[in-house]
Amino acid sequence: IVLTQSPATLSLSPGERATLSCRASQSLSNHLIWYQQKPGLAPRLLIYDASNRATGIPARFSGSGSGTDFTLTISSLEPEDFAIYYCQQRSSWPLTFGGGTKVEYK
Amino acid sequence: EVQLVESGGGLVQPGGSLRLSCAASGFTFSSSWMVWVRQGPGKGLVWVSRISTDGSATGYADSVKGRFTISRDNAKNTLYLQMNSLRVEDTAVYYCATYCQVCPSDYWGQGTLVTVSS
Numbered sequence: 458i459v460l461t462q463s464p465a466t467l468s469l470s471p472g473e474r475a476t477l478s479c480r481a482s483q484s485l486s487n488h489l490i491w492y493q494q495k496p497g498l499a500p501r502l503l504i505y506d507a508s509n510r511a512t513g514i515p516a517r518f519s520g521s522g523s524g525t526d527f528t529l530t531i532s533s534l535e536p537e538d539f540a541i542y543y544c545q546q547r548s549s550w551p552l553t554f555g556g557g558t559k560v561e562y563k
Numbered sequence: 564e565v566q567l568v569e570s571g572g573g574l575v576q577p578g579g580s581l582r583l584s585c586a587a588s589g590f591t592f593s594s595s596w597m598v599w600v601r602q603g604p605g606k607g608l609v610w611v612s613r614i615s616t617d618g619s620a621t622g623y624a625d626s627v628k629g630r631f632t633i634s635r636d637n638a639k640n641t642l643y644l645q646m647n648s649l650r651v652e653d654t655a656v657y658y659c660a661t662y663c664q665v666c667p668s669d670y671w672g673q674g675t676l677v678t679v680s681s
Contacts, residue, residue, distance in 0.1 A: 499671035512668040552610040
């Protein structure tokens with residue numbers, strides 16, 4: 458299953474809303490994960506099963522979608538949110554990741 | 564506190580071998596499926612291999628099938644990745660992580676760098 462993330466880069470300012478997209482080549486039901494990764498660190502689980510916030514994740518992060526189209530929304534960017542975001546499908550093996558969206562300072 | 568600590572990375576020549584280890588603590592290792600994920604320099608995340616709780620079921624990405632072997636020792640709370648016939652394109656940071664299909668949390672190690680170069 459191929460996951461296509463868009464845009465590749467999102468240039469925004471703190472306080473702005475970020476909308477990230479992940480499109481799958483076939484239906485995933487809801488088995489879509491979102492990770493955040495900062496330089497030199499392991500990925501951090503944000504959203505599981507498309508729309509459920511992981512343990513300890515702030516409410517400004519939300520996920521939506523089903524089937525083949527999914528969205529990660531950050532309602533109001535905090536300075537610590539500037540990072541790379543990956544989607545991952547857990548619908549079937551092999552697990553696959555999208556290519557990532559970098560959220561950078563405008 | 565949950566910890567996954569990888570070790571065993573390093574510089575190896577093409578065609579060589581390395582064995583990565585991932586020591587787990589702070590959770591019930593024997594109840595967790597585990598995976599290896601790698602990330603090439605400046606690249607994205609790529610799943611490498613998986614193993615079931617008792618080690619009876621394993622799986623591999625096509626790019627490593629026949630060259631890499633995943634295993635675990637639940638008595639030692641340790642996950643392994645035996646990597647043979649290494650190629651330049653295997654150069655990456657290798658992460659071990661817990662896996663389940665629908666979970667509110669997962670755990671990752673800090674990663675270990677494998678560099679394949681002559």
